[in-house]
Structures are given as structure tokens and as C-alpha cells.
Amino acid sequence: MDKNLKLLCSDIDGTLLDANRDIAIETVAAVSKLSREFPIILASSRMPSAMYYLQEKLGRLNSPLVCYNGGLVLDSNGICLQSHTVSLDFLATVIEHQKKYAYNISTYCTDTWRTESEDYWTIREIRSTRVEPILVPLEDHIAILKAIDEQPHKIMCMGTPEALDDLIAILEKKHGDEAHFYRSKDTYLEISAKNIDKSTALEHLIKEYYNLNLENVIAFGDNFNDVTMIKNVGLGVAVANATQEVKDVADYISEFTNKEHAVARAIEQFLL
Incomplete structure (x- = not known):
């Protein structure tokens, strides 16, 4: 030892x-x-x-x-010792982009997972993590987070590689280096605060x-x-x-x- x-x-x-x-x-x-x-x-x-x-x-x-x-x-x-989040403006850009593509957007704020529906991607995550999401229409997502004064610790987008590639290009162009992108798979994009x-x-x-x-x-x-x-x-x-x-x-x-x-x-x- x-x-x-x-x-x-x-x-x-x-x-x-x-x-x-x-x-x-x-x-x-x-x-x-x-x-x-x-x-x-x-x-x-x-x-x-x-x-x-x-x-x-x-x-x-x-x-x-x-x-x-x-x-x-x-x-x-x-008890929280450190907390780093992504802005709601950033999330708004993701939601706007999603209108062109059929991919899942999930947000994770402290210990709450929110997504729009129990689709193929959501079911896979439930099986993997043994956590159930709160189902929230995408158009209501930002309003709900504003009301409780929270921002996402993580945004996860699950869909085709082409859609996620395009999303990254849009986010980098509009938001610069505000966030960190992590691809665990071609079909998974995890977005978190920069420099963590x-x-x-x-x-x-x-x-x-x-x-x-x-x-x-x-x-x-x-x-x-x-x-x-x-x-x-x-x-x-x-x-x-x-x-x-x-x-x-x-x-x-x-x-x-x-x-x-x-x-x-x-x-x-x-x-x-």
C-alpha cells in the first residue's frame, strides 16, 4: 500500500x-x-x-x-461548497436552435432534471441514472427558472450528431467561450460553465x-x-x-x- x-x-x-x-x-x-x-x-x-x-x-x-x-x-x-452555472440567455439560444431540429434538451439545476417529454432519450437517461425528470414545455422552461432564480449547472442535448455539431457552431458564434462543451458520444452534448x-x-x-x-x-x-x-x-x-x-x-x-x-x-x- x-x-x-x-x-x-x-x-x-x-x-x-x-x-x-x-x-x-x-x-x-x-x-x-x-x-x-x-x-x-x-x-x-x-x-x-x-x-x-x-x-x-x-x-x-x-x-x-x-x-x-x-x-x-x-x-x-x-451543502453547496461551489456552484458554477450557465446563463439563461445561453439556454435561450439552445431552445431557439432546437426549433429547427428534433433533439432533446435537458437542464439540470442543483438536483432537479427538467425536460419536455419522456422520449427515447429521456427513457435511456432514466434507466442509466435512476432519476425521473420533471416534464416542462420548452417554451415555459426559462420562465420557470427565472421564477425560482436558478440557472442550469448543466444543459444536455441529445440528438443527431449533425444537429449537435450545428448547435456548437451557433453557440460559439453567439456566446464565444462562455461555456464548455463535452461530447461523451456523438449523440450527446453536455454544456457546463467555462473553466471548471x-x-x-x-x-x-x-x-x-x-x-x-x-x-x-x-x-x-x-x-x-x-x-x-x-x-x-x-x-x-x-x-x-x-x-x-x-x-x-x-x-x-x-x-x-x-x-x-x-x-x-x-x-x-x-x-x-
Whole structure:
């Protein structure tokens, strides 16, 4: 065991979850061998409610969370430590563009998911995250957010690659570098506040909450939004199914995929 490693941080989808998009019993078993005082932080593009049930399965409910790729950071009591949002003017441009194309627009504000209908895309997300959205007509979306004085931590658009490519071009032209675009797949576009990432959020969280530095962290990831975190921590682990960009900055590349319990195996190798 590397005694300098005092905290574990993991991405969720494509990293921690197995073929059934769930926490495998192998992962639960590995985590159970760690001391209860050994912090485990989940860092994801997901909303809080889509992470709580995973914390519970790991036996680490009431741990801090890095949500929306760093757009929202919560402490162990669910109190907001950091919050970065996208403007309603930006959202208005997305809604206007959507009129030309048939794609799903979902907004995530703190711990509420809003979308217009329960379509193909929405059903896929419900299955993946086990969270139900609030259905709101697109034309009412901005008025509702204004009324409660909220802005989106994340806007997710799901549709054809051509529609999303065109949307990015429009947004960059009209709003410049106001927001960050992340394509987990050609058909998924996640939009969040500019200049945030998991690494920055994690660094602030663990310094304030645990008096630790990134060099004390073992972190796991698979995709573009994990690159800075994997690069900056003490031991950055890329799962075997990770993108090349993640593997290029990792300290260790697992020979196992998420479906082969890469995180559990690395816990056994490096922490036990």
C-alpha cells in the first residue's frame, strides 16, 4: 500500500460501473476492505440524486460529491461548497436552435432534471441514472427558472450528431467561450460553465474538507472529462477502455475494463 495515497476519487460511467451500469459486488467487496475513514469521492457529470444510490451501495453515503464535472460541489451534508452555472440567455439560444431540429434538451439545476417529454432519450437517461425528470414545455422552461432564480449547472442535448455539431457552431458564434462543451458520444452534448473541471473542484474540496492535496489522491477515469484529474493526482489510473487521451496522462493503465472491475482490482493492488 502506498501510504501517501489517502483518498480515492472515481468517475462513474465507463469507469466505476459494470456491464449492467451498476456497482458490482467485486467493487463493493474491495471498498469494504478499506478503512471507513478512507475517503471515497465520486466525480461525475451526473446530478446528485444519480450518485446517492451509488454511494449507498459502496457504504459511503454522506460523503462529499463532485457533480456536473465540477459545476456543483457538495459536502457530506449536501451543502453547496461551489456552484458554477450557465446563463439563461445561453439556454435561450439552445431552445431557439432546437426549433429547427428534433433533439432533446435537458437542464439540470442543483438536483432537479427538467425536460419536455419522456422520449427515447429521456427513457435511456432514466434507466442509466435512476432519476425521473420533471416534464416542462420548452417554451415555459426559462420562465420557470427565472421564477425560482436558478440557472442550469448543466444543459444536455441529445440528438443527431449533425444537429449537435450545428448547435456548437451557433453557440460559439453567439456566446464565444462562455461555456464548455463535452461530447461523451456523438449523440450527446453536455454544456457546463467555462473553466471548471473535476481536478479543480476536487483540489478545492479535499483541501478545505480533508486538508489533503491532489498528490494524496488515487483517481480513476475513462473519458475526456477525466483527463485533468488523472493527470494531476498522485496516482492517476486509466481503465483499459479509457480514451487514448486519458491513457496518455495516466500514471497507470489498468489491463482491465470497467466491466472487468478495474477499480476493484486497483484498490486491491494499490490500497490494500
